[in-house]
Amino acid sequence: MTTLQQQLADLLKHYEEETIQLRRHFHENPELSFEEVETPKTIAAFHRALGHEVREGVGGNGVVAKLVGGKPGKTVALRADFDALAITEETGLPFQSKIKGRMHACGHDGHTASLLILAKAFNQMKDDLEGTIVFIHQHAEELAPGGAISMIRDGCLEGVDVIFGTHLWAPSDLGKVQTAKGPLMAAADGIYITIKGKGGHGSNPSDTKDSIVLAAQFITNLQQLVARRINPLRPAVVSIGHIEALNPFNVIADQVYMKGTVRTFHEEERSLLEHEIEELLKATCYLTKADYEYEYVRGYPPVVNHDAETEHIMASAEKIADVETVEIVDPNMGGEDFAYFLEEIPGAFFFTGAKNPDWxxxxxxHHPKFDIDERSLRIAANVLGQATLDYFAKNN
Structure with missing residues (x-):
């Protein structure tokens, strides 16, 4: 273990309680995507107290801080998101959200706390750092178009050579670090559909164009697109998550509104599904000469890791005492706008296990009872920190 590696590990251990308290502060005071006000203020104040160069309002509500090491070298960006979700918390934790209908149900509070304490640790090591670290605190990851793309357009990656990021991952055991070369997370698109039939009395269906029956046929047949139109070796998901036809019990709906999500990893399947969903919708409505509206909204692109940087993260994670397993995993169908950073510069994204083995x-x-093992905060910070040190050493 090098001197800097040991110093980093010792500092993060020393500040572990402060990391946890920071996480709990953000957890108690969640702010929704594009509505973040106090969270970025707290982040900016923390960095300013350390003497870092700070820019607020980056691409909206983002914060970018810069730490210049004592020796010249490459520039590494580390990213953490800080927005919450429109969910009412049901954990019963003593630091449960103070605001009904808002909750950190995805770990972004932990991401932010980990990156802030890592910045504090690096600040004490700055004279020995052989390069510059850019701390990207991103707003609005949860809600498209997301904060990453606007922060990039506002210059958050200027002068940056590589970027690393992590997601605290509740389904994976504490002590695991998981990643993949190439696709790690899926493109996340939305579909918005209205079937326009002809309403009427429930006792006389022959006088109507029953939009509910058409919607049921469409949803059932929709899954055949994945089963019969997509190569089984190329993952894809189509899910309808919302259907609405508000009527009394004896009224056949005039129209039905639906929305759902499409997840893919490759442009070929993405474009195919965008087209075929409408073709299926058109054919379904043709049965009764009903009409429809269809909108396919492209969300985040897939998170595609760069091979060399993925190997770099894995090698760095192997050096961390609290990391028990470093492994390549199958791609995840969730979406993440870290994808935009990886489209611009080399980098890698990884999952830090946050499942308490005793639970x-x-x-x-995104569940009302979501929680993480807070020991994962230090592991996440340590892996990001070690990857930074190793990148400086390798490239100088």
């Missing part, structure tokens, strides 16, 4: 039940991300 009988682990709730998934």
């Amino acid at each position: 009988e039940e682990v709730y998934p991300h």
Whole structure:
């Protein structure tokens, strides 16, 4: 273990309680995507107290801080997101969200706390650092168009050579670091559909164009697109998550509104599904000469890791005492706008296991009872920090 590696590990251990308290502060005070006000203020004040160069309002509500090391070298960017979700928390934790209908149900509070304490540790090591570190605190990851793309357009990556980021991952055991070369997370698109039939009395269906029956046929047949139109070796998901036809019990709906998501990893399948969903919708409505509206909204592109940087992250993670397993995993169908950073510069994204081994039940991300093992905060910071040190050493 090098002197800098040991110093970093010792500092992060020393500041572990402060990391946890920061996470709990953000957890108690969640702010929704594009509505973040106090969170970025807290982040900016933390960095200013360390003497870092700070820019607020980057691409909207983002914050970018810069730490210049004592020796010249490359520039590494580290990213953490800080927005919450429109969910009412049901964990019963003593630091549960103070605001009904808002909750950190995805770990972004932990991402932010980890990066802030890593910045504090690096600040104490700055005279020995052989390069510059850019801390990208991103707003609005949860809601497209997301904060990453606007922060990039506002210059957050200027002069940056490489970028690393992590997601605290509740389904994976504490002590695991997981990643993949190439695609790691899927493109996340949205579909918005209205079937326009002809309403009427429930006792006389022959006088109507029953939009509910058409919607049911469409949803059932929709899954055949994945089963019969997509190569089984190329993952894809089409899910309808919302259907609405508000009527009394004895009224056949005039129209039905639906929305859902499409997840793919390759442009070929993405474009195919965009086209074929409408073709299926058109054919379904033709049965009764009903009409429709269809909108396919392209969301985040897939998160595609760069091979060399992925190997770099894995090698750095192997050096961390608290990391028990470093492994390549199958791509995940979730979406992440870290994808935009990887389209611009080399980098890698990875999952930091956050599942407490003593918990009988682990709730998934975006669940009202979602929680993480707070020991994962230090592991996440340590892997990001070690990857930074190793990158400086390798490239200087």
